[in-house]
Amino acid sequence: MNLFSDIRAQVLDAIAAMQAEGTLPEGLSTDAITVEPPRDPAHGDMATNAAMVLAKPAGKKPRDIADVLAGKLADDARIASAEVAGPGFLNLRLADVVWQGLPKAVLSAGEAYGRGSLGQGVKVNVEYVSANPTGPLHVGHTRGAVFGDALASLLAYTGYDVTREYYINDGGAQVDVLARSVYLRYLEAHGHEVEFADGTYPGDYLVPVGEALKADVGDAYVDQPESVWLEKVREFATDAMLALIREDLAQLGVEMDVFFSEKSLYGTGRIENAIDTLRDRGLIYKGTLEPPKGKVPEDWEPREQTLFKSTEHGDDVDRPIMKSDGAWTYFAPDIAYHWDKIDRGFDQLIDVFGADHGGYVKRMKAAVSALSEGRVPLDVKLCQLVKLYKNGEPFKMSKRAGTFITLRDVVDEVGPDVTRFVMLTRKNDAPLDFDFAKAVEQSKENPVFYVQYAYARVFSVLRKAEAAGIAVDDATLAGADLSDMTHETELSVARKLAEWPRLVEIAARTHEPHRVAFFLYDLASDLHSLYNRGNDEPQLRFLQEDDPATSQAKIALARAVAVVISAGLGILGVKPVEEMR
Template sequence: MNLFADIRTLVIESLAALADEGAIPSGLATDAVAVEPPRDAGHGDMATNAAMVLAKPAGMQPRAIAELLAKKLIDDARVVSAEVAGPGFLNLRLAPSIWQELVGAVLEDGADYGRSTMGKGAKVNVEYVSANPTGPLHVGHTRGAVFGDALASLLAYAGYDVTREYYINDGGAQVDVLARSVYMRYQEAHDLSVDWPEGSYPGDYLIPVGEALKDKVGDAYLEEPEEVWLAPVREFATNAMMDLIREDLLTLGVKMDVFYSEKSLYGTGRIEAALEALKAKGLIYEGVLEPPKGKTPEDWEPRQQTLFRSTAHGDDVDRPVMKSDGSWTYFAPDIAYHYDKITRGFDALIDVFGADHGGYVKRMKAAVSALSDGRVPLDIKLCQLVRLFKNGEPFKMSKRAGNFVTLRDVVEQVGPDVTRFVMLTRKNDAPLDFDFDKVLEQSRENPVFYVQYANARIMSVIRKAEDAGIDADLTSCAKADLSALNHEAEIKVAKQLAEWPRLVEIAARTNEPHRVAFYLYELAGDFHALWNRGNDDSSLRFLQEDDVTTSQAKLALARAVSVVISAGLAILGVKPAQEMR
C-alpha cells in the first residue's frame, strides 16, 4: 500500500474527469503533479501542486483549477476536506479511518510494506570501495562501503536488479610498490635487515604476508634479481591483500557480487576496443592540450598526445588517453572498464568515489555518455572525509596500518551496526564526525540508539502482552479492531508510517540512502513521544488493563512501527534490537 500514490491517482483521475466535462483542457501532461505532506502539518494531511503546474498549459488561473479540483476530490469518501491555499495549492484532510486502515495494511504487507516496483527490474551496477589492493581498508573506505552497500540494498528494495561490484586497481605502479614491500617483509622473515625507502608500505599488516611468502617459496627469491621475483610476488601480494580486504568487508557485512580486475584489461585488447569505439565516433584524435590552470607557457611543456574529445560530452577539457611515450594514462583502463559495464547490459551505472576524486567526475561521465550514446546514465557519488574522535581528541593512528585508522579498528570499537548507521547520518557529500563516545551514548542525540531503543521498547511490550495472555503476533494484530486508534498522537505515528513507501522511492530516485536513516529517526521520535505521553495519560498505554480489544489495536500500531523500522534498518544493513543492554 502506498497511500500517497493512491491519493495522487485520485487527483489524476479527478483531473481527467474535469477534462471530460470540458472544465479544463484535455491532454494536459500530469507527470509533474505531486501529492506530498504539506510543509505545515496544521494545513492538512496531504497537499497537491496540480493546479500550479497545470495552470500555464491550461491557460487558466491556478486557483480556478484548484477550486474545480477540490469539488471533485471531496466526493471521495477518503477526503474530508480540500482547501485552496495561497496561489493555488490544495490541502487535503483524510478521514481518520484511513490512518487506522493503513496500520492494518502495514501488518498485512509485513516486510514488503514500502517495497516498490519503481525500478521495473532495470539492471544497475553499483561500484563501491574499489580501494587499491595495497593494504587494509581505512575509515574513508568504511564510509564508501556503507554508503554503496546501503544504496545497493535500497535500489533492490525499489525494484531494481542490482549488481554490487568492486574494481581491483591492480594494474598500476602501486602494486609494484606493494610487491617490493612484501619482498622486504619476506627478507625480514629470513632474519635479514632492510631499509624501507620512502613511498613503500611499512605497515605491520605485511609481516604475515612476507612470512607466508617464505612458507611458499622458501629462500628461492633471496638471491634473485627483481625481474625474477617481481611478477610472482606482485600476484601473491595482491591476492593476499584482496583476501584481507574481503575479510574487512565481511566484518561490516558487505558482500560483493563481482570483483573486477583492472589488470584483466591489459594485454587483452579491451582498452584498445573501447578507444576504437570512441574513435569510430570521431572522439579520439592527436593533439596538444592547453597548459593546466596555474601553469604558464614557460613551465609547461606541450606534448603531442592521443586525446579523448570529452568536451563533446560535457567535460571542461579534452583528456589524454595515451602518453607521448605510447603508454596508457590512468584514464584509458577506466574508460575500458566502464565500456565493459555497458556491454554487460547495465541500464544505469553508479560509482561511489572518495572525496579526492572530484576532478574525475566530468571526464568519467563524458566517457560513459560517449560510449553508450547517452543511453546509460552514470551517477557518481563522492563520499566526504570522516573525522574520528575519542575522549574529545582526534583518534590515534593505527600501528597495524602504519599511517591510518582501519575499517577494522572502527568496527572493533563500536560494532558493525553502529558503524553502518552512523556513517549514514550525514549526506554523502558532507563531512562526518565519528565520535566513539557519542555513538555509544544512550540518548536521543545518538540516532542509532534512538531508533534501536524504539524497536526494543516495542519488543518489550509485545513480550509483556504475551505474558498477560494477549495474542500479539503479527497476524492477530493485523485482524484487530483498529478504531480505537483515534488519539492525535497515534494518528501522527500512522501518518509517519504512510510516508515510508514514498520515502523509499524518493531515496532510490536520488540515490540517497541517508534519507532512510533520517526517516527512521523521525519515526522513532514520534513513537517515543507517544510512549512517553502514556506515562501521563493511561489511555495511551499500549496495554490496557482488562481490555484485550483496545490493547490489540494499540499493539498493532506498535507492531507496524517495528515492521517499518526493521525494513529500514535492513536496507542500511543493521539488525533491529530486540532489547537494550
C-alpha cells in the same frame, strides 16, 4: 500500498473529470503534479501543487482551478477536507479511517510494505570501495563501503536487479610498490635488516605477508635481482591484500557479487577495443591541449597526444588516453572497464568515489555517454571525508596499519551496526564527524541507539502481552479494530508510517540512502513520544488492563512501526535488536 500515490491518482482522476466537463482543456501535462506532506503539519496531511502546475498551460488562475478541484476531491470518502491556500496550493486532510487502516496495511504486507516496483527489473551496477589492493581498508573506504552497500540494498528493495562490484586496481605501478614492500618484509623474515624507502608501504600488516612468502618459497628470492621475483611476489602480495580486504568487508557485513581485475584488461585487446569504438565514432584524435588553468608549471610544454574528445559529452577539456611513450594513461583502462559494464547489459551504472576523485567525474560520465551513445546513464556519488572524535575532541587511535586508521579499527571500537548507521547520518557529499563516545551513548542524541531502542520497546510490549495471554501474532493484530484510534499522538505515528513507501521511492530515485536513516530516526521519535505520553495518559498505553481487544489495536500500531524499522535497518545493513543490553 503508497497512500501518496493513491491520492495523487485521485487528483489526476479529478482533473480528468474537469477536462471532460470542459473546465480544463485537454492535452495538459500532469507529470509535474505532486502530492506530498506539507512543510507545516498544521496545514494538513498532504498538499498538491496541481492548480499551480496547470494554471499557465490552461490559461486560468490557479485559485480558480484549485476551487473546482477541491470540490471534486471532497467527494472522496478518504478526504475529510480540501482547502485552497496561498496562490493556489491545495491542502488535504484525510479522514481518521485512513490512518486507522495503516497498521493493517503494514502488517498484511510485512517488510514488503513500501517495496513498490520502481525498478521493474532494470539492471544496475553499483561499483564501490574499489580501493587499491595495497593494504587494509581505511576509515575513508569505510564510508564508501557503507554508502555503496546501503544504496545497492535500497535499489534492490525497490525492484532493481542490482550487481555489487569491486574494481581491483591491480594494473598500475602501486602494485609494484606493494611487491617491493612485501619483498622487504620477506627479507626481514629471513633475519635481514631492511629499510623502507619513501613511497613504500611500511605498515606492520605486511609482516605476516612476508612471513607467508618465506613459508611458500623459502630462500629462493633472497639476494636475487628484482627481475627474478617481482612478478611472482606482486601476484602473491595482491592475493594476500585482496584476502585482507575481503575480511575487512566481511567485518562490516559487505559482500560483493563481482571482483573485477584491472589487470585482466591488459594484453587481451579489451582496452584497444574500447578505444577503437570511440575512434570509430570520431572521438579519438591527435592533438595538443591548452596549458592548464591558473599558474602554468615551469616544466609544462605543449606536445601532441592521443586524446578523447570528451568535451562533446559534457567534459571541460579533452582527455589524454595514451602517454608519449605509447603506454595507456590510467584513464584508458577505466574507459575499457566501463565499456565492459555496458557490454554486460547493465541499464544504469553507479560509481561511488572518494572525495579526492571529484575531478574524475565529468570525464568518466563523458566516456560512458560516448560508449553507450547516451543510452546508459552513469551517476557518480562522492563520499566526503570522515573525521574521528571522542567526546568532541579529535580521537587518536592506535594505527595497526602504521600510518592510517583502518576499517577494522573503527569496527572493533563500536561494532559493525553502529559503524554503518553513523556513516549514513549525513548525506554522502557532506563531511561526517564520527564521535565514538556519542556512537555508544544511550540517549536521544545517538540515532543508532534511539532507533534500536524503539524497536526493542515494541518487542518488550509484545513479550508482556504474550505473558498476559494476549495474542499478538501479526495476523491477529492485522485484524484488530482500530476505529477508536483517534488521539493525535497515535494518528501522527500512522501518518509517519504512510510516508515510508514514498520515502523509499524518493531515496531510490535520488540514490540517497541517508534518507532512510533520517526517516527511521523520525519514526522512532514518534513512537517514543507515544510510549512516554502513556505514562501520563493511561488510555494511550499499549497494554490496557482487562481489555485484550483494545490492547491488540494499540499494539498493532506499535508492531507496524517495528516492521518498518526492521525493513529500513535491513536496507542500511543494520540488525534490529529485540532487547537492549
